Amino acid sequence: MPMLTRPLIAPSILSADFARMGEEVIAATEAGADWLHLDVMDGHFVPNMTFGPGMVAAIRKHTAIPLDVHLMIDPTDPFIEAFAKAGADHIHVHVEGNPHVHRSLQTIRALGKKAGIAICPATPTDMLQYVMDLVDIILVMTVNPGFGGQKFLESQVPKIRMLREMADMTGRDIRIGVDGGIDAHTAPVAMAAGADMLVAGTAVYGQKDYAAAIAGLRHAPGSESQPASPAS
Ligand SMILES: O=C(CO)[C@H](O)[C@H](O)COP(=O)(O)O
Numbered sequence: 641m642p643m644l645t646r647p648l649i650a651p652s653i654l655s656a657d658f659a660r661m662g663e664e665v666i667a668a669t670e671a672g673a674d675w676l677h678l679d680v681m682d683g684h685f686v687p688n689m690t691f692g693p694g695m696v697a698a699i700r701k702h703t704a705i706p707l708d709v710h711l712m713i714d715p716t717d718p719f720i721e722a723f724a725k726a727g728a729d730h731i732h733v734h735v736e737g738n739p740h741v742h743r744s745l746q747t748i749r750a751l752g753k754k755a756g757i758a759i760c761p762a763t764p765t766d767m768l769q770y771v772m773d774l775v776d777i778i779l780v781m782t783v784n785p786g787f788g789g790q791k792f793l794e795s796q797v798p799k800i801r802m803l804r805e806m807a808d809m810t811g812r813d814i815r816i817g818v819d820g821g822i823d824a825h826t827a828p829v830a831m832a833a834g835a836d837m838l839v840a841g842t843a844v845y846g847q848k849d850y851a852a853a854i855a856g857l858r859h860a861p862g863s864e865s866q867p868a869s870p871a872s
Pocket residue numbers: 652654655677679710783784785786787788789790819820821822839840841842843
């Protein structure tokens with residue numbers, strides 16, 4: 641059974657009030673968010689659209705916590721530098737539909753950012769096998785990407801476990817994040833399988849009290865006896 645560590649919490653602004661984004665960013669920061677998760681969607685890789693580097697730069701001015709940018713766009717590579725310059729600290733690229741994901745990860749690292757790789761529910765873990773040396777964070781999609789407020793896919797729990805094993809075998813400190821349908825019930829399930837970073841849109845921005853929501857996720861059963869994870 642993997643060790644349960646206190647997870648990092650990354651509220652996803654996908655569920656925030658876009659018309660009050662500055663206030664929403666400050667509110668999550670003051671409520672104790674470890675990272676802020678920014679979902680970039682292009683209406684092509686996923687059937688929804690959100691925002692580009694301009695929004696990331698605007699958000700950067702309102703918080704000092706790491707900006708965790710999840711790129712759901714195709715192509716990816718022409719835009720990596722723009723997101724890095726906009727103030728992203730972590731940049732996640734999807735393993736699907738990108739034949740040169742190895743190069744994408746190299747590019748992110750060369751820009752001095754943490755390299756994340758996101759994996760959709762139908763994609764096997766083998767796809768990550770030959771890029772593990774370039775990965776700082778693995779983002780396991782526990783819903784099909786594109787929308788907030790979807791139900792956590794239990795079918796992804798063995799995948800979280802397998803990726804935790806693959807990550808541990810590298811001997812490097814690779815964080816395993818889960819993204820989609822995370823709440824106080826599913827967070828402990830994901831953590832028991834090896835997740836140590838929880839993205840939560842609805843479970844934070846859909847609640848009245850952001851601080852209570854973040855604390856409720858962070859202190860999911862089993863986490864209290866373990867030391868807190870470092871913030872980045
Ligand atoms: O990447 C995403 C969707 O593609 C979002 O980060 C995710 O869905 C968060 O929303 P929720 O916590 O409401 O499921």
